[in-house]
Amino acid sequence: MEEIIQHLTPLFKEISGYIYPNEIELHWSLLVVIYPYLTGLVAGAFILASLVKVFNVTALKPVYRISLLTALAFMLVAPLSLLAHLGHPEKSYEILLTPNLTSAMAMFGFVYMWYLMAVLLQEIWFDYRKDLILWAQKERGIKKWLYKCASLFSKDISEKALKFDDKAEKVITILGIPSAFVLHGYVGFIFGSVKANPFWSSVLMPIVFLFSAIVSGIALVLLIYMVVTPLRNKVMDTKCLDTLASFLFYAMIVDFSLEILDFIHRIYESEESIHILSELVAGKLQFSLIVVQLIIGMIIPLALIAGVKMFNTPVELKRLLYFVSALLVQVGIFFTRWNVVIGGQLFSKSFRGLTAYKMNILGIEGLLVSIAILLLPFLILYVLFKFLPPWGETHVTTQPESS
Amino acid sequence: MKLPWKKLPEQIRRLAVVSLFLVVLPFIVRSILVPSDFGKYGHYRASAVDEIIAMEIKYAGHQVCYDCHDEEVESKQAGVHKNVSCEICHGPAAAHSEDDEIELIAPRDRDSCPLCHEYLSSRPTGFPQIVSDSHEPMKACISCHDPHNPKSEKSTECEACHTEIANTKSLSKHVNIACKECHETPDAHKTQPRMFLPGKPVNREFCGRCHAETAPSDKDIPRIEMETHEEAYVCWQCHYPHLPEAE
Amino acid sequence: MKKNLPNKSQNVNRRKFIKNLVLAVTAFSVPAVLTAKEQLKRMQSWILGKDYNPFDHYWGMGIDINKCIGCGRCADACKQENDVPSEPFFFRTWVERYRIFHDGEVRVDSPNGAVDGFKKQNIEKGKVTIRSFFVPKICNHCDNPPCVQVCPVGATFITPDGVVLVDSDYCIGCRYCIQACPYGARYIDPIKKTAEKCTFCYHRVVQGLVPACVEVCPTQARVFGEVKKKASPLVRFMRMNKIGVLKPALNTEPKVYYANLDMEVN
Structure with missing residues (x-):
């Protein structure tokens, strides 16, 4: 109680205009910014992986398994941020037991479970099954048993069984693309369907979320590949990098167009809320929306990659520019989420004033916990890389080319 | 003889066992954890309503006061405060109605009446208002006005309701x-x-x-x-x- | 044939595994069974228990803006009756003051939700007021409540008599309902960490009393009653006045009806 008073009282000074008295507390904080950011990375990384399996983009083969494991690592952490944000995380099981079928949020459990269990884990399992069996034969002790359990005590590595794996994987990926679209489009829907909030309420919201997810997922895999490969003393596959950067570029063009469309549409329709939203964008969101999201996170990386594509760039410089672009894109997409989640709560539903957000440092909703949640996937990824090496050195030789 | 189950590829059989378990488990958990009265009237716990209506009532309602305080009620019923509930000035009285040891407040200062009667331009025309800074600033309200049956010294003609206009007019040659x-x-x-x-x-x-x-x-x-x-x-x-x- | 051999030993393993799992699940569910039993004991029929049949009623509220004097007694009584924290961040009802000036500026305020009333007239230099009035605000107990629609677990619901309530035992504190409410009528209880809102003083209504805010309104600016019965004071109120609701375009179908509502109110 005391801390809530201490947290809220200074906010009075930062309010402009009139807000409803209950609106002084901003309800969805940093943790809820992180949640769509993480699921976006999951969906984006998965869609990147599906480019290899479904669309036969062979240049991306080196990052296929990396993107699958990245998706898994971030998927495991994503619900943590939501859980930590709940007033009563210990009651969260109710969302699975008595889901209110009219609630967009109640579908979370099902969408999440479906995606994790039916898509991501199965695809990884089929892809790794043969390796798991081989590793189980090679290793000893606990590790042997871990691999055995992971392979569900499967034994069959005949030519026929492996062919079946490959086919199953393809089917799951085809199923997985719409699932990944649902996973993140659905997160967009949670916001886009709130009719009380004109900043959120938009049919475009799920689609904008989806494309920004693809952008962030590709950029993340690019970053991980560029960091991990030199650490393993291996040479980066330039063709793979170029292809990744190309897909990043195209996804960004679509994302950018959608965001501009949304912007123009709002201004052109000029509904009741336009005054307060203009005030918001020109004021409290000016830096995070226009400077960070639009210029740093979108226009500069677009220009950099376009530059690399247009001019004959030396490999070293090219890598540097790709790396910088992908990094800027991450910052940009994080602030895209920030601007939606926090920005959408910075104005009063009376449309007569702006509220304020003050980030906590300590405490469950604070900055430190959020940083921990953002770093945790990388820790999980490290473990996954150790346990399920995705480098594919053994993999490539036995896997029949699917093209 | 091979069972149809055995005809399935090994991978599918193994996944099927795990999947079956994962599908059945929630149903078992659900039957155990969901409160038995959930869904009785709608998608909610019916006993939640019992918990809400079990809340303690603090404002007894004006009828309760009429049981004991005849004199005040009679005087109040005769005047313009007849619709002003006792608990507005005297505070929540449910506890007092159960046990008269618990005393209620009886505001006698100049702070309470202006909550309603201080002049504010947002108040409806005709509602009796004063500017407390200039309206007998040294006296308590109740020294002139009986709070149960306040009377205005002025006539019962138009000014009684349209005080604001009357006050304005009083400054004019049109008075x-x-x-x-x-x-x-x-x-x-x-x-x-x-x-x-x-x-x-x-x-x-x-x-x-x-x-x-x-x-x-x-x-x-x-x-x-x-x-x-x-x-x-x-x-x-x-x-x-x-x-x-x-x- | 070859495959059968390892499978057998696996079968044993699997059986073991399943047995352990069953044990684990039972161990986990024992406390849950106990709480479910406990809840069953507490459960009593609220229809028979209080001599009140919710299916016989349908509640709503009328608010006449021309009658409101902005004394804020409603906001104060609500906090006392419902144990709403006294801090100025939590309100189930509040009163707003609107001042519309000649130059088109609209100024709205609600200092501490009007729990302490409105203090003396502040004089605006060089400003000419053309309209000014008070607007009491409260949960609209919508017929089509967005808060109930979005609650993921069924912790907020609409009763058969049309009152939107929160089950604070079941609420997980996700705050989606607060985001979905267009009227700012909900808050998170700082101690319980669950959503809270106006109940129309449901604990009073089932006993035949009116909500506390209606009880203490000195000018009868608030009218509580049946929406659908002919002899109800609310129906009379709706017949005698021109009625408006807040944010009608959102199709929430509020059951708080305002007489003499100004276009600037939202």
């Missing part, structure tokens, strides 16, 4: 013109004010009865030439009739 001179008022207006509305002057000639060049009124009254003085407007678009001296 001596009776309200009914300009507002034709049906008697029923007093009992059903919103159903039977008073009339209002409708044309320039009405004001002209006094203010026209040729009007047979007192010489000191300001005159205008009706034909040329802002002939496109009616008088009260520029002059407030209750205080025409105002800029």
Whole structure:
């Protein structure tokens, strides 16, 4: 109680205009910014992986398994941020037991479970099954048993069984693309369907979320590949990098167009809320929306990659520019989420004033916990890389080319 | 003989076992953890309503006061405060009605009455208001007004309700013109004010009865030439009739 | 044939595994069974228990803006009756003051939700007020409540008599309902960490009393009653006045009806 008073009282000074008295507390904080950011990375990384399996983009083969494991690592952490944000995380099981079928949020459990269990884990399992069996034969002790359990005590590595794996994987990926679209489009829907909030309420919201997810997922895999490969003393596959950067570029063009469309549409329709939203964008969101999201996170990386594509760039410089672009894109997409989640709560539903957000440092909703949640996937990824090496050195030789 | 189960590829059989378990488990958990009264009336726990209605009542309601405090109630029922519930001034009384050892508040200072009666331009016209800074600033309200049956010293005519207008008019040369001179008022207006509305002057000639060049009124009254003085407007678009001296 | 051999030993493993799992699940569910039993004991029929049949009623509220004097007694009584924290961040009902100036500026305020009333008239230099009035605000107990629609677990619901309530035992504190409410009528209880809102003083209504805010309104600006019965004071109120609701375009179908509502109110 005391801390809530201490947290809220200074906010009075930062309010402009009139807000409803209950609106002084901003309800969805940093943790809820992180949640769509993480699921976006999951969906984006998965869609990147599906480019290899479904669309036969062979240049991306080196990052296929990396993107699958990245998706898994971030998927495991994503619900943590939501859980930590709940007033009563210990009651969260109710969302699975008595889901209110009219609630967009109640579908979370099902969408999440479906995606994790039916898509991501199965695809990884089929892809790794043969390796798991081989590793189980090679290793000893606990590790042997871990691999055995992971392979569900499967034994069959005949030519026929492996062919079946490959086919199953393809089917799951085809199923997985719409699932990944649902996973993140659905997160967009949670916001886009709130009719009380004109900043959120938009049919475009799920689609904008989806494309920004693809952008962030590709950029993340690019970053991980560029960091991990030199650490393993291996040479980066330039063709793979170029292809990744190309897909990043195209996804960004679509994302950018959608965001501009949304912007123009709002201004052109000029509904009741336009005054307060203009005030918001020109004021409290000016830096995070226009400077960070639009210029740093979108226009500069677009220009950099376009530059690399247009001019004959030396490999070293090219890598540097790709790396910088992908990094800027991450910052940009994080602030895209920030601007939606926090920005959408910075104005009063009376449309007569702006509220304020003050980030906590300590405490469950604070900055430190959020940083921990953002770093945790990388820790999980490290473990996954150790346990399920995705480098594919053994993999490539036995896997029949699917093209 | 091979069972159809055995015909499935090994991978599928293994996944099927895990999947079956994962599908069945939630149903088992659900049957155990969901409260038994969930869904009785709708998608909620029916006993939640019991918990909500079990809350303690603090405001007893005005009827309860009438059981004991005859004198005050009688006096209150006779006056303009008859619809003002006792608990507005005396606070929540449910506990007191159970146990009269628990005493209620009886505000006697100058802070309470102005909550309703301090002048605020947002308050509805006619609601009795004072500016407490200039209204007998040294006296407690109850030294002049009986809180149960407050009376205004003024008449029970128009001013009783339209105090704000009366106060304004009192500053004007128009103070001596009776309200009914300009507002034709049906008697029923007093009992059903919103159903039977008073009339209002409708044309320039009405004001002209006094203010026209040729009007047979007192010489000191300001005159205008009706034909040329802002002939496109009616008088009260520029002059407030209750205080025409105002800029 | 070859495959059968390892499978057998696996079968044993699997059986073991399943047995352990069953044990684990039972161990986990024992406390849950106990709480479910406990809840069953507490459960009593609220229809028979209080001599009140919710299916016989349908509640709503009328608010006449022309009658509101902005004393804020409603906001104060609500906090006392419902144990709403006294801090100025939590309100189930509040009163707003609107001042519309000649230059088109609209100024709205509600200092501490009007729990302490409105203090003396502040004089705005060079400003000419053309309209000014008070607007009491409260949960609209919508017929089509967005808060109930979005609650993921069924912790907020609409009763058969049309009152939107929160089950604070079941609420997980996700705050989606607060985001979905267009009227700012909900808050998170700082101690319980669950959503809270106006209940129409449901604990009073089932006993035949009116909500506390209606009880203490000195000018009868608030009218509580049946929406659908002919002899109800609310129905009379709706017949005698021109009625408006807040944010009608959102199709929430509020059951708080305002008489003499100004276009600036939202």
